[in-house]
Amino acid sequence: MYARTVSATAAALLGVTALLLPGSATQAAAPATPAWSNDGPAVIAHRGASAYAPENTLAAIDLADRMGFAWVENDVQRTKDGELVVVHDDSLARTTNVEQLFPGRSPWKIKDFTAAEIATLDAGSWFGSDFAGARVPTLKQYVNRVERNHQKLLLEIKKPELYPGIEKDTLRVLGREGWLNRHHVKHKLVIQSFGADSVKAVHAQRPDITTGFLGTPAVADLPKYAAFTDQINPTHTSLTADYVAAVHKLKGAHGKQLKVNTWTVNTTAAAVRVHDFGVDGIITNNPDVVRDAVGR
Template sequence: MLRRTVRIRQPLRGASGALAFVITATMASSALASGPDERQQLATRGGTLVSLRVGQREPFVIAHRGASRYAPENTLAAVDAAHSRGLVWVENDVQRTKDGRLIVMHDDTLNRTTDAARVFPHRAPWRVRDFTAAEIARLDAGSWFGKRFAGERVPTLADYLHRLDRNQQGLLLELKQPELYPGVEAQALRELRELGWLDRAHLRNRLVIQSFCVRCVKRVHKLMPQVRTGILGRPPISRLRRYARFADQINPRMSEVGSRWTRAVHRLSGPHGRPLEIYAWGVGAEASVRAVRAQGVEGVID
């Protein structure tokens, strides 16, 4: 399959902020196909494919758990797979180990995406918080996805941030089940600061912290007001004005997005003075660009 590089210059109102800049995207030639009905697959389009036609902007795509259609989720391989496909932002999930290390893992248990049940057969239900970081580092987090990913490890948050910096990618960081990990908001911010992710460049263009836990998002904003934040889910319209005091994004499941609700979100501005944005998830591989655009969302987490 032929590949080519496209350079696009235009304002991007999305997860990277309202800035005009040049993006270089490498993509498969099949992703450039565009018939009159615009049935392009979002799964094959990079987040940098903002517009290939004058005056038309397409939804910004954030790689869900990295490029998890092409590599094991939440691994460094998934970060690199996103990078190779021109995806300039990735989403991940953060949990905490028994000895207090932050790792990148979606589930609060290890057995679905690692060989924890084989390596530690007597420690069911293999909860993340019951294992040390050193124990988790022994696990294979890639073989379940495919033989060529055998030996892929569960990254620490520090490992993950270093790889994103190397690739010059942005991060939509989800605090996963923070009720299990008291103080994780402050801990995540400390680690981000230590690794240089709370400087002006990262704060402006490369970092958003989100959670289903509204009070945790509010806590992140209170601790570090400069950080952009997002609330996962679809809160009722009656709560949006209150949430706009500390959240820049409202990120629902795509099936829950409706025109009246979307208009209500966009009428409000977040704590940094910009209109609230919507990044929807659960879009599905068969969604068309036209269908997503019609929902009025800024982008998708897919």
């Protein structure tokens, strides 16, 4: 389960290696640019710079920072004892050594493990030996690192149907860590989900927060979504220029133009295609590839 082939060109890998070298001139982060500005689409590092470091780890967001990317995306789920952790799958099996440490607890669901148990797992070796010992971060640890890096966060509430009340829990952690003040809410935070009810819950509890719905609703249904969200965030394979234009015709929950962030765009060709459609943000495992493609 630990074997992995990283899908990147040799040139890209060399570039990332340079970023990791101590004293490299490329270590200095580029100035943060506002998301969804008029200068072209924001480039958002999906689960961090996840083509080059293990997804959803602190190493992945640190690398995104060194590469100069202000926005990172993550996934939030809840443990058996109520801690919020940053993992994509609802099982720990793919990205940790949980099968080795807890062999009798298949299918290794996050909701069946305590935070202390998850903290013992290796979340880096599956990706490569250089990342051995990386841990699954709690949401608290994650947002504190994003803050230290002066980055911004597109936070996904993952599979909310498995975790009733996770919206309130998420807002509680964000509030305790200083992420619900006016500056963070206005400039540094977006909360999204595939669950429309989850997005509605966030909007109802904190109507000042920018929210996004993950999916491609029918054009006829877009006004219903615009009542509680600010972004429609579809997979790039479902997009057309006409669909982006239809979204942009509407105003979202905060009375501003409804935005489109698309995922997961990892090639130059796909980046150019969605850029030409006029999307507002591009979510990618390969932020350097997309940045080069769209001139950001």
